[in-house]
Amino acid sequence: MTSLKNCPAPAKLNLFLHVNGRRADGYHLLQTVFQLIDHGDTLHFELRDDDAIRRVTDLPGVPEESDLIIRAARLLQAEVLRRTGALPRGVDIAIDKVLPMGGGLGGGSSDAATTLMALNSLWQAGLSKEELMALGLPLGADIPFFIFGETAFAEGVGEAMRPVQAPDCWYVVIEPGVAVPTAAIFCSEHLTRDTPVVIITDFSSHLENRNGLKGFGKNDLQQVATKLFPPVAEAIEWLSAYGDARMTGSGACVFSAVATEAEADAVLAKVPAKWKAWKAKALDRHPIIAKL
Ligand SMILES: C[C@](O)(CO)[C@H](O)COP(=O)(O)OP(=O)(O)OC[C@H]1O[C@@H](n2ccc(N)nc2=O)[C@H](O)[C@@H]1O
Numbered sequence: 278m279t280s281l282k283n284c285p286a287p288a289k290l291n292l293f294l295h296v297n298g299r300r301a302d303g304y305h306l307l308q309t310v311f312q313l314i315d316h317g318d319t320l321h322f323e324l325r326d327d328d329a330i331r332r333v334t335d336l337p338g339v340p341e342e343s344d345l346i347i348r349a350a351r352l353l354q355a356e357v358l359r360r361t362g363a364l365p366r367g368v369d370i371a372i373d374k375v376l377p378m379g380g381g382l383g384g385g386s387s388d389a390a391t392t393l394m395a396l397n398s399l400w401q402a403g404l405s406k407e408e409l410m411a412l413g414l415p416l417g418a419d420i421p422f423f424i425f426g427e428t429a430f431a432e433g434v435g436e437a438m439r440p441v442q443a444p445d446c447w448y449v450v451i452e453p454g455v456a457v458p459t460a461a462i463f464c465s466e467h468l469t470r471d472t473p474v475v476i477i478t479d480f481s482s483h484l485e486n487r488n489g490l491k492g493f494g495k496n497d498l499q500q501v502a503t504k505l506f507p508p509v510a511e512a513i514e515w516l517s518a519y520g521d522a523r524m525t526g527s528g529a530c531v532f533s534a535v536a537t538e539a540e541a542d543a544v545l546a547k548v549p550a551k552w553k554a555w556k557a558k559a560l561d562r563h564p565i566i567a568k569l
């Protein structure tokens with residue numbers, strides 16, 4: 278095989294996100310449930326005759342050298358060289374970018390995770406899932422989750438994961454039109470870092486007893502993001518009329534769960550024209566797994 282086309286890099290939603298503490302190195306201890314959804318970027322990989330790794334699509338605002346896709350590919354190429362003594366062939370990578378940057382949807386991390394999984398297969402590198410997760414973590418806190426590849430209850434800085442059942446539902450997502458820099462939210466003096474630790478069965482029994490997510494937990498980053506970025510607050514307020522609306526990750530996107538696609542369409546029809554909004558279905562598994 279010399280190419281892999283149409284590789285999905287789906288978005289994630291943080292169904293809740295609690296900040297429980299801060300480590301000595303400044304990173305925060307979190308608890309969250311990561312949900313994959315069927316909306317995201319698409320990547321295409323084509324092996325080259327030399328050993329160069331190139332992005333063949335322009336991504337405004339992200340220079341090729343700092344793109345997480347390119348950095349992930351180079352990291353894996355170097356790791357294969359270290360293990361086998363042979364440098365794998367170079368690759369041209371094209372991307373159909375759909376996910377907004379600084380959206381809290383994990384777009385950059387998902388692109389990097391898809392790159393690691395696709396190249397591991399194209400290069401027949403044979404790294405295990407755990408090895409790929411460890412390789413990706415220094416590039417972005419969400420990368421291990423995308424490689425883990427299923428709905429997860431995550432702890433630590435987001436890297437300690439266990440599979441968990443979440444509602445089989447649809448989501449309405451609004452992009453408030455601002456990019457939120459994750460580091461600025463975590464640095465804020467107004468961020469609360471003392472939410473009590475929950476256990477995985479607190480989440481699971483809530484779903485069972487209340488027939489859904491509504492009312493479980495919160496996103497601790499939301500209070501800070503809405504203060505710094507008023508369009509995020511406005512989108513949450515608007516969407517709250519139709520359900521339990523909250524922010525994903527460090528923002529800016531906000532979401533609400535609905536039971537059916539028809540309900541999602543009904544909400545979407547009313548979204549003010551100033552916002553981009555879309556629906557997505559919850560996914561149990563990363564869609565690339567079926568391709569590789
Ligand atoms: C908040 C989440 O979106 C939850 O899914 C992610 O943990 C953020 O993941 P990300 O955007 O890939 O973030 P990274 O690039 O790893 O980190 C950006 C910055 O956020 C802060 N950061 C991130 C994750 C974490 N557990 N504690 C932190 O304090 C750090 O200042 C870090 O420099």
Ligand SMILES: Nc1ncnc2c1ncn2[C@@H]1O[C@H](COP(=O)(O)OP(=O)(O)OP(=O)(O)O)[C@@H](O)[C@H]1O
Pocket residue numbers: 338339343344345346376377378379380381382383384385386388389419457459526527528529
């Ligand atoms: N392939 C990429 N796609 C998007 N952003 C990238 C990429 N490579 C590097 N970046 C950088 O990463 C930053 C964060 O982008 P990303 O789309 O991951 O944000 P996010 O959805 O807020 O992530 P998170 O939910 O993990 O906080 C961008 O502003 C950009 O500078």
